[in-house]
Amino acid sequence: MSDATARENLPARLRVLVYSSNAETRTRVKSAVGTRPDPVLGEIDYVDIATAAVVIEHMDAGEVDLAILDGESSPVGGLGLAKQLKDEIDPCPPVLVLIGRPDDRWLADWSRAEAAIAHPLDPMRLGRAVVDLLRQHSVHVDGVSQQR
Template structure:
């Protein structure tokens, strides 16, 4: 009998536009850093599936499109911080993708852990998500 494989980290990518989800996934890559290993992606196009994944503790990191319609990632980030985590399980780190650098203050207001700006730079994006995955792993090992 073989040893069970460890679960790969899951990065949830939320946007109503499939091309934006594909851009985010492409910028992160399947292995954003050697120490975090390969990752899996969970794509969400709607608010209900995003919130179900958060409530079900499915993802290790959330990447939300700030420009998503009808509900943008900025408002959802704020909502998740206010409503989730009440069961004692910490919410996953959240990265917001915004269209303009001037929107960084909104991401800060929404309590985002990381802010990425379009157009996404693959090196910066992968480094940022790897850092959030490391943060999540550190929290998981202290619990």
């Protein structure tokens, strides 16, 4: 199947939730990834969220293809929130956590997040991780790749 055929059969837009209590962090994430990080996946619509309660509402509603959660958020950190989402939502979309430093990787593992990127954010690593997670969490139905 060609990239053009695959593109035609995918949802027109993917929804990526970005949670941080820091508006600048949310802006950096969206700027680093962009709206079309991969030609096959399609365009990304961002759900920009500053509070944990709103994250839970969107995740419970099943409106999200990928969640990016800032572990440095306050008062509710993204690592604990990731763990809660993974424990309570089945199936839970993939979660990428932003960690304060590389040594915090063990916390990301504890949270059951599928990926972790350390601050300061490297746009190339973040973009690649987002694309990888979105691609890994698609299913093939009748030979056509579709998001779960």
